[in-house]
Amino acid sequence: MFGTRHAETLTDAPLEAVKGRSLWQDARGRFLRNKAAVTGLIVLIAMTLFALFGGLLAKYEPDFVDFSLMGANAFRGVPSFETGHYFGVDQDGRDLYARVVQGTGISLLVGVVGAFVAVFVGTLYGAVSGYIGGRTDQIMMRIVDILLSIPFMFVLILMLVIFGRSLLMLFIGIGLISWLNMARIARGQTLTIKNKEFVEAAIASGVPTFTIILRHIVPNLAGIVVVYATLLVPEIILFESFVSYLGLGVQEPNTSLGALINLGARQMNNGTLWMLLFPLAFFLTTLFAFFFVGDGLRDALDPKDR
Template identity: 70%
Template sequence: MTTLDLDPQTPAAELKGRSLWQDARNRFFRNRAALASMPILIFVILFAAFGQYFAQWSNEEIDWSMLGQFETIGGPSFENGHYFGVDETGRDIYARTVQGTRISLMIGVIGALVSVVVGTIYGAVAGYIGGKTDQIMMRIVDVMMSIPYMFVLILLLVVFGRSMFMLFVGIGLISWLDMARIVRGQTLSIKNKEFVEAAIATGVTTPVIIARHIVPNLLGVVIVYATLLVPSMIIFESFISFLGLGVQEPATSWGALINSGTDHMRTAPWKLYFPLAFFVVTLFALFFIGDGLRDALDPKDR
């Protein structure tokens, strides 16, 4: 009589679970637009960081041979080292585009960091504590959002002078308000969860609950909003610089370069096209990446 070996240790297909972050990463890699935008954004960042090492002219150096005739012989050329051409004062457009890219990206990233840090802390505290504290804190946000922000920023720049510091002050005044409202709404839906109630029952203090239980569960929303906020900050700074109230000479930014390029759009189009191309390509890459992160971290919104 034969017997069947029914050894429970017989190898079987093993199912491996995936974390939420692994699942989000897989969904992000399936977004072709976001995936194609990654190398473009990396190229722009590398251009801003190391582009000056390939320049034969500095951003302030004047090519005296181009003065007075830049519209005829000042176009892009590898022979004289002006890869993107020169402007009306004989300065190299390539070197100034590198500097403008660096400054515009720095303003966008710093503005997003201010919004993330201040807005997340403010919104999480307001949403978790609730009651009168929440009402007072959010009324402050409503009042600040009702102030004509552009008028206040222009007034600051006129009174205290145009500078990078005043741009950061102006951006910091308002950039965190939307983030605070978004975080506060998400906190209201999280603070009654079981893990928060368990932390309260074990005697965990309010600051620790906010730092260890509330904020980590908001990272998905915060990351998505931050990636969408960077291009918004770049657009805002470029608009201010386009009006002539942004970065001061000899420093420059995309907005300042575009503003200068529009004066010679027909006679010297290279002044406009190169900084405008970096501006548009970077914004599209950031928006596509932000959209891909939103779909990846919030599958219900796909």
């Protein structure tokens, strides 16, 4: 009697009350409960809005030179809202606020585009290698091992020197070299996924190999790919900043946070500390925000924690 009433109660209940949550709904709830990750996400959104629309508040263009402040910026080019130089001026009399807006946008663009290229190439390469297996897998992974043994920064600097120091070359150089670790991660996950029942069912149905990889293997790598991408973006921004610090990255009149930090470090002894502090603050804030979001996504999508 009791079992019958209990069954009737479940039957009469609304569908939303008895429907289970999906994997992504559960992960979203876990992510939103992580205060550090949510804070990092809010900071990243604010940084993106600053890079996109911060120039609307600037009274000067990034490449506008105030010749009256050249050589006198230590006492006349200080940060001031009255003059419109919110972050002060650099050694050439250019508005630092406008250049920080431009540098933040370019650094974010390099990081996001480079991570996208690395994830796209690495995921496909690793999925193909892990799914096909055998001698093909051995050859493909040995190629990755050989490329990983070559110093990454040396290859990037060599490419910029040979093919020219352009933003496009920076995108290509960073993205096409950063995919190696992603290929290893995707290959390891593919070795587990390819033995699942839905993959065996697709094979039995006569689905072509490449279609199985695109429709069944790659979508199931989405969790680990998203996590790795958020952790790869700050790594690429660091690479770009180091290359720009050496003078091989973004070239004038464009700039990046790494180039601004380089210029600010050179002027520390001239009483213009703001030239270093403002770009450095935006640089560190962006990096920590990406790290917090990446850690939050990793915890939210980790099957062991569920």
